Amino acid sequence: MATKHYPTPMLDVLEEGEWPSFISGFKALRDNHPSERIRNTINSLLGQLEHSYETRMGYWKGGTISVFGYGGGIIPRFSEIGHMFPDSKEFHTLRVQPPAGNYYTTDMLRQLADSWEKWGSGLQTFHGQTGNIMFIGADSKNYQPFFDEINEYGWDLGGAGPCVRTGMSCVGSARCEMSNCNEQAIHRHLLNTFTDDVHRPALPYKFKFKVSGCPNDCQNSIERSDFAVIGTWRDDIKIDQAEVKNAIMKKAAEIGKEGDRSAGRHYMFDNVISRCPTGAMKLNEDDTLVIDNSNCVRCMHCLNVMPKALHVGDDKGVTILMGGKRTLKIGDLMGTVVVPFMKLETADDYERLVEMAQNVIDFWAENGLEHERCGEMIERIGLVNFLEGVGIDPDPNMIKQPRNISYVRMDGWDEAAQAWFNRKRAEKSAA
Amino acid sequence: MAAPKMREPIESGCPDGFQYMHPVMRRNYGQWLYHEDPRPGVLLHVARSGEKIWTVRAGTQRILDVFTLRKLMDIGDQFAEGYVRFTIRSNIEFMVADGAKVEPLVKALEDAGFPVGGTRNSVTSMAHTQGWLHCDIPGTDASGVVKAMMDELIGEFKSWNMPNRVHMTTSCCQINCGGQGDIAINIQHVKPPKINHALVGNICERPSVVARCPVAAIRPAMVDGKPSLEVDEKKCICCGACYPPCPPMQINDHQYTQLAIWIGGNHSNARGKPTFQRLVAAGIPNNPPRWPEATAIVKKILQCYKEGARDWERMNEWVERIGWPRFFEVTGLPFTKYHIDNWRGARNNLNSSTHIRF
């Protein structure tokens, strides 16, 4: 016998319009899913969601649950109005770590869907804002068997709570010509060093790694991660002069001036040459392009406009910024440069990266206050104390400009200046 | 009684991505030469080896039911080559090595109701948070806001009409998961939390709640002979940070929850350095199921940006060039005392020059 459907007049409105409707998807499950458990759960969920729409209030509360052996990875949800909507009164989310770059085969997604509809609500999200696959809606007896099942074929939980969180990486080397690093390797080296810290929350607060293959930072790593690894290069931008000429004529055609070279040049001046933030580009009379690479800040603009003519260099590596986060508690912070450039080619290079991450997390675990993000700690103690704590030397690439306030003790100046000269000498002799 | 025997987890962590990559992508990993944009929603990447891969990108509802997921997988098997990925804005991408498959794939997606687009200078789909569907502290829904807005912006998703790409986000509380965006639609509370003093003593770890407040507005207090907490309502900025650790400090209220719109968050380093979004509008009714007032403002801002910005200018760069006074003029949005920053470092956001446009 069919159960009575909760009326959903407000949600029904969200079935109108052209964009794919999550409500239509819910209703399909409610009406057509072979499992009575899923039909009832989704009916109940729709009832509660409608109630939220009508009263403009949320009705979930948290709690603490985890799978056997772990301390996190699941967001518990118990309904405060479970008496009204009993079939979805427990509706926990499992956060599952995707591969870097979010690649799947259709077969694997089918397999996950099969497991999920066996145990859960049949609702999932690719992906949450932190980057997890979110399997939304398992009750208290079913999350463990669901986890056991997918864990057997290669999937593990991500982080929740004060711990290392699931990482995110851009599409990168797999498909993007702008990439300067191996996002897959960086991501897995970092995340899988900290599996214990992902699964057993014991840090001051959350800690996020994100990896972008170039300064376009498609992964939003500067603004949204504690530890941002961004690919870059040190040598010259590669210029294909024939393609520069083609780009000029192609632009002319695109703006409706087929064959008009001067219109194409005009476009180039307005949109490329004059938009270079450091004025590092020059377009000669003969349409050859010159770049002052020593002044290029690797902003990516010219490469984005002319992907066929300009290419990143060969001496690739990464820049690392630390301390980005969103609002709570002291306001949004961007990550700032801690490592201006580092090669990532050999096993030793990767070991150095992982070690640095370990040092940073250890120092923060030791010195961060409860619920204080790494960037907030840096703000509180100052970048210099942080650098000394993790054993990294100061570098002028870390600042926008030197201090403007004279309130500072400088009795260690001579030693600091000497250390700088020593470092410079050592760098020179190493080169 | 012996505890039931539990299975030990396999701590495999993040899985190997190469096993799920299209073979052309695996073979040409790190060896891509350039890309082209054959049409909105389609990318063509060419490797040094000469091999090519086409990507078709489509919008989804983000909260996928297994039926919809399987429908997408069927399309992926029938019209593509069985390899997909998701963007951070929950668009799905199908990769094919055979260019002849692109048009039938686009058609199959569109016929099944998945709009193809979201590349280059389009308005791509909105990154969003949990909302009433699943979070314990939301002031509004997220999926519903996105559905309602994308219904109105779907034409911009499918075309290349914008000066540069537009990334939008929503966030259903003021402090947490939502991201930075060219346009961000975030909830804003306007009244301090209502405290259920009978429950605080039992449920909340009081010192950690006190520590959570960004403006030190909370102090321990005895209320009706019971240990509780007290909020200095003049100081309180209604951020809601005390609510997750202490649910009896109820911040959500159907009357005093409004939407605010922020613009100019840009994570790219292209041309300028990354920027944070800035408040432009508030006091917008939290009006389910379609939030028409918020959508109208978003559309107005997009229209002004589209008309006023130069090619390649992101939202923040456009405003930087024309200046904030003109932004408020062209959009018709009111400028108020609430736009003037008073948080730490606020004076950096003031004009200490005579640079004024007349």
Ligand code: HEM
């Ligand atoms: C109390 C309840 C909270 C719930 C239910 C919640 C839920 C979530 C969820 C589901 C995600 C996406 C996760 C994923 O991809 O797996 C997320 C991301 C995020 N949350 Fe929360 N959250 C909560 C509290 C907070 C708090 C207190 C903060 C703040 C400071 C916060 C900041 C964030 C941020 C910044 C992200 C996304 C950041 C990124 O890009 O990685 N959340 N949250």
Ligand code: SF4
């Ligand atoms: S961040 Fe750079 S390398 Fe990564 S996908 Fe974006 S443009 Fe490509």
Ligand code: SF4
């Ligand atoms: S990458 Fe940016 S800084 Fe470098 S030359 Fe091109 S536009 Fe100029």
Ligand code: SF4
């Ligand atoms: S933005 Fe706030 S309300 Fe929305 S899901 Fe995140 S924590 Fe919950």
Ligand code: SF4
């Ligand atoms: S709402 Fe925010 S400002 Fe007000 S008392 Fe709570 S934490 Fe403090």
